[in-house]
Amino acid sequence: MNKKRKKRVTIYDLAMELKVAPSTVSRALQDHYSIGQDTRDAVKQLALKRGYRTNTMASNLRKQQTTTIGVLVPWINHPFISNLISGIEAEARAAGYEVIISQSQDSYKNEVANARALFDSRIHALLVSLAMETSEYGHLTEIVQSGTPVIFVDRVPQKIEGYRVMIDNAATARVATQHLIDQGCRRIALLGGARNQVIYQERESGYRKALCENGIEIDETLILASNRLNMDEGYHFTRHLFEEGNRPDGIFSTMDIAAVGAIKYAHSAGIQIPQDLAVIGFNDDPVCEIIEPQLSSMSHPAADMGRKALQQALRIANLETPLPPKFVYLDTGLVVRASSLRKG
Amino acid sequence: MNKKRKKRVTIYDLAMELKVAPSTVSRALQDHYSIGQDTRDAVKQLALKRGYRTNTMASNLRKQQTTTIGVLVPWINHPFISNLISGIEAEARAAGYEVIISQSQDSYKNEVANARALFDSRIHALLVSLAMETSEYGHLTEIVQSGTPVIFVDRVPQKIEGYRVMIDNAATARVATQHLIDQGCRRIALLGGARNQVIYQERESGYRKALCENGIEIDETLILASNRLNMDEGYHFTRHLFEEGNRPDGIFSTMDIAAVGAIKYAHSAGIQIPQDLAVIGFNDDPVCEIIEPQLSSMSHPAADMGRKALQQALRIANLETPLPPKFVYLDTGLVVRASSLRKG
DNA sequence: TTGTAAGCGTTATCAC
DNA sequence: GTGATAACGCTTACAA
Numbered sequence: 214m215n216k217k218r219k220k221r222v223t224i225y226d227l228a229m230e231l232k233v234a235p236s237t238v239s240r241a242l243q244d245h246y247s248i249g250q251d252t253r254d255a256v257k258q259l260a261l262k263r264g265y266r267t268n269t270m271a272s273n274l275r276k277q278q279t280t281t282i283g284v285l286v287p288w289i290n291h292p293f294i295s296n297l298i299s300g301i302e303a304e305a306r307a308a309g310y311e312v313i314i315s316q317s318q319d320s321y322k323n324e325v326a327n328a329r330a331l332f333d334s335r336i337h338a339l340l341v342s343l344a345m346e347t348s349e350y351g352h353l354t355e356i357v358q359s360g361t362p363v364i365f366v367d368r369v370p371q372k373i374e375g376y377r378v379m380i381d382n383a384a385t386a387r388v389a390t391q392h393l394i395d396q397g398c399r400r401i402a403l404l405g406g407a408r409n410q411v412i413y414q415e416r417e418s419g420y421r422k423a424l425c426e427n428g429i430e431i432d433e434t435l436i437l438a439s440n441r442l443n444m445d446e447g448y449h450f451t452r453h454l455f456e457e458g459n460r461p462d463g464i465f466s467t468m469d470i471a472a473v474g475a476i477k478y479a480h481s482a483g484i485q486i487p488q489d490l491a492v493i494g495f496n497d498d499p500v501c502e503i504i505e506p507q508l509s510s511m512s513h514p515a516a517d518m519g520r521k522a523l524q525q526a527l528r529i530a531n532l533e534t535p536l537p538p539k540f541v542y543l544d545t546g547l548v549v550r551a552s553s554l555r556k557g
Numbered sequence: 558m559n560k561k562r563k564k565r566v567t568i569y570d571l572a573m574e575l576k577v578a579p580s581t582v583s584r585a586l587q588d589h590y591s592i593g594q595d596t597r598d599a600v601k602q603l604a605l606k607r608g609y610r611t612n613t614m615a616s617n618l619r620k621q622q623t624t625t626i627g628v629l630v631p632w633i634n635h636p637f638i639s640n641l642i643s644g645i646e647a648e649a650r651a652a653g654y655e656v657i658i659s660q661s662q663d664s665y666k667n668e669v670a671n672a673r674a675l676f677d678s679r680i681h682a683l684l685v686s687l688a689m690e691t692s693e694y695g696h697l698t699e700i701v702q703s704g705t706p707v708i709f710v711d712r713v714p715q716k717i718e719g720y721r722v723m724i725d726n727a728a729t730a731r732v733a734t735q736h737l738i739d740q741g742c743r744r745i746a747l748l749g750g751a752r753n754q755v756i757y758q759e760r761e762s763g764y765r766k767a768l769c770e771n772g773i774e775i776d777e778t779l780i781l782a783s784n785r786l787n788m789d790e791g792y793h794f795t796r797h798l799f800e801e802g803n804r805p806d807g808i809f810s811t812m813d814i815a816a817v818g819a820i821k822y823a824h825s826a827g828i829q830i831p832q833d834l835a836v837i838g839f840n841d842d843p844v845c846e847i848i849e850p851q852l853s854s855m856s857h858p859a860a861d862m863g864r865k866a867l868q869q870a871l872r873i874a875n876l877e878t879p880l881p882p883k884f885v886y887l888d889t890g891l892v893v894r895a896s897s898l899r900k901g
Numbered sequence: 902t903t904g905t906a907a908g909c910g911t912t913a914t915c916a917c
Numbered sequence: 918g919t920g921a922t923a924a925c926g927c928t929t930a931c932a933a
Contacts, residue, residue, distance in 0.1 A: 218703070218705065219702075267677060268618075268679070269678045270618040271618050274614040279614065281657070288643065289646060290636070290639040291639075295635075298633050298634070298658075299632065299634040302633060302658060302659060311657050311674065313657045314642075314658050315650060315656070327650070329610070330655065331655075332610060333610050334655060358563075359562070359563050359565070360562035361562065473847055499844075500843070500844065504848075505849060
């Protein structure tokens with residue numbers, strides 16, 4: 214340990230100097246009603262003068278609670294998640310809480326270890342977005358059972374009970390697909406994600422539903438379910454479809470970046486967007502406005518989800534008797550840009 | 558407080574059940590050399606069975622130190638910073654530390670408040686990237702003086718002494734500019750950032766140096782110094798130059814996204830890239846591979862910077878006598894893509 | 902090899 | 918209104 218770290222001022226030091234009891238100082242600093250105005254002022258003034266700063270560790274230990282919110286996500290450096298975290302942090306800070314972050318890197322093993330570490334630091338509540346690999350939830354049910362509020366955000370678990378803050382993935386996917394249909398598409402390909410993740414299952418089912426509702430037969434060869442959907446996957450699946458003579462006239466991608474891959478292939482093959490192929494993505498990431506033609510997408514309120522999840526967590530943590538698990542759905546929006554706009 | 562939160566197992570509970578002293582339990586759990594193998598095993602086994610988890614608050618209070626690293630950045634949801642944080646988190650977690658994050662939103666006031674809050678939670682070390690507004694450093698020198706290691710990362714302060722982890726902005730900018738010159742450019746515009754921020758000052762001076770070294774006269778009308786450089790600024794400044802008949806044949810942008818704006822203008826005006834106008838950015842953000850033609854850039858090892866900064870912080874924190882402030886420079890690289898490649 | 906006991910800085914409960 | 922005192926759960930001299 215760095216021996217140079219200075220000893221800090223405590224309430225004892227203040228009490229001694231003012232010739233009052235430490236408990237009086239403590240109460241004065243918290244504006245306890247029973248403390249006289251003059252002592253209160255004197256204490257606060259001296260505290261300021263001596264640079265007193267409350268020792269959060271001691272206070273937490275005594276009060277048996279922290280003001281720390283744990284956040285467990287797959288990756289910090291993904292646009293959607295960094296926005297989510299940004300929302301969580303802003304809201305938490307405003308409410309007087311700190312945010313401690315850990316990333317599972319989509320590994321189940323890391324997720325378990327991080328959940329434990331967060332639990333050990335006695336977090337006030339935990340916000341979780343699951344790792345791709347995760348399909349067992351013991352490490353999380355443990356925490357739920359201990360009484361610590363756990364809120365699932367976006368990538369929520371399959372069957373476990375609990376609070377959730379998310380979008381209606383099925384409905385949103387249905388809107389995206391319907392939009393393509395409204396633009397005259399009849400052979401719509403799906404760039405889908407891992408089928409063990411609820412959000413991708415639901416996006417796929419929304420897609421299927423939209424086709425059914427419009428009496429369009431589902432062609433399974435137009436559907437991709439990729440465990441790691443990215444730009445390359447989007448590019449290659451699209452090429453595969455065109456080279457096999459299995460041409461779609463529309464593509465709905467459950468991730469923007471894969472839609473970008475599809476557009477890149479179209480460019481390279483001289484396929485006109487949106488005339489020959491209309492494309493829509495999901496998330497409304499910044500790339501949508503970079504790619505040419507600009508990419509239509511479903512906007513997904515990442516920062517809002519963070520804020521809502523945090524509010525939910527605090528509400529639950531401060532209740533005497535826990536509420537029954539509740540789902541909070543956030544609104545999504547259709548953002549139409551050039552990549553899908555065929556008609557006026 | 559949620560009354561439903563369960564009381565957890567303590568070393569006292571284990572001690573009682575095993576009929577040994579709490580101190581023995583504590584030592585056994587830490588593999589203290591003085592504890593016999595059998596007691597050690599017995600303790601660990603029971604701890605596991607009863608679901609014992611060490612109380613970090615109590616332990617920290619007693620040891621007068623935490624294993625929490627404070628991170629103070631302008632925005633969590635910026636690609637460069639989210640990568641930085643990702644590197645910090647991964648390295649910290651591997652070393653047994655937690656990371657607590659706060660964002661100033663580029664506001665000086667927030668930065669001060671957040672620095673205080675982090676200081677109060679007795680962080681082990683602080684990593685800071687400054688808010689745009691910040692030009693006073695009292696809130697940070699306070700922390701330095703208390704003995705808590707403070708490491709400045711990327712957006713470092715003007716004059717304050719301290720540890721820094723950064724890239725050599727001047728040299729990197731010089732390489733970028735030289736690259737354009739090597740490609741035959743002679744009238745090179747600069748899309749620069751806020752002049753009160755050291756990193757943008759240095760990038761500008763690197764640009765000037767490269768021109769001087771090549772005997773190219775500096776044309777001040779080709780230089781932009783924008784307080785909020787972004788895609789629109791890049792677009793409009795480029796348009797301004799072309800419409801005024803002040804045509805550049807190359808653009809060096811100190812931010813990728815502004816270079817994207819420049820390329821967008823070029824598209825709209827029928828200017829050929831790289832033949833009529835060669836463009837290079839800075840950061841090597843993901844957008845470089847999205848835009849057409851793909852954008853050349855200077856790669857900037859964000860995650861590595863995070864890792865290095867964390868290592869630096871831990872090293873300092875564990876020294877008896879502080880080292881003299883040191884600057885750590887990370888390597889950058891020239892990434893040539895189609896936007897600047899005129900010759901083989 | 903293990904036990905005893907003090908104390909980290911707060912806050913809550915009682916008493917005065 | 919204020920003070921004394923006992924925790925909170927853990928670590929670490931010092932004793933045994």
